């Protein structure tokens with residue numbers, strides 16, 4: 742981030758906010774209350790309704806069929822991964838923090854279909870040939886200080902022509918920072934323009950108003966195709 746410097750009094754990227762201490766915390770970090778406080782659904786309502794909405798869209802947009810491998814990048818406590826495993830898909834979750842990986846494995850509770858790895862291990866698996874049939878990333882990239890690097894990692898792990906389902910804020914990034922106090926910093930870096938450098942855009946989907954009354958969110962689906970900037 743431009744406004745992050747080595748000066749400790751200035752805000753520094755603070756990924757520790759994604760490190761849960763129990764399952765309740767893991768779920769709350771994965772899907773907090775709607776950001777506009779009382780004007781939107783609470784975490785538990787989002788967990789139930791939004792998960793169903795997203796997974797239904799994902800199944801059709803990504804043409805998912807039982808037995809395929811799906812990447813869930815920034816899987817959190819495994820909310821989406823669990824629903825995909827119930828549809829008889831295999832899921833590889835990638836997750837930043839060790840504790841969140843532990844709770845994801847516990848929550849999904851399907852060792853036959855779900856594995857959860859660090860970004861570093863995912864990169865190693867891709868280096869040795871892993872390519873998934875489809876990918877998703879829900880509420881992750883807009884929390885990342887280097888979206889370029891995340892999109893490159895996702896693209897690298899997808900088969901050619903595989904599709905990618907991405908959910909973020911419409912306009913802003915929201916980065917966790919610690920300076921003199923903890924703060925989420927919103928900035929205007931255009932995540933979607935960065936995504937366009939790695940994938941071909943297929944569709945844009947708007948959330949229903951009961952899940953997103955302030956029209957803050959958006960879903961885009963992409964394809965891993967030939968994109969000049971991606972430099973394969």
Ligand SMILES: C[S@@+](CC[C@H](N)C(=O)[O-])C[C@H]1O[C@@H](n2cnc3c(N)ncnc32)[C@H](O)[C@@H]1O
Pocket residue numbers: 759770771772814815816817818819820821835836837838841860878879880881884885891
């Ligand atoms: C808001 S949560 C969303 C969790 C899940 N996708 C869901 O929708 O329920 C964002 C998750 O992304 C993870 N994350 C953030 N940056 C990441 C990165 N660079 N690589 C992998 N995971 C990351 C966080 O640890 C956190 O669990």
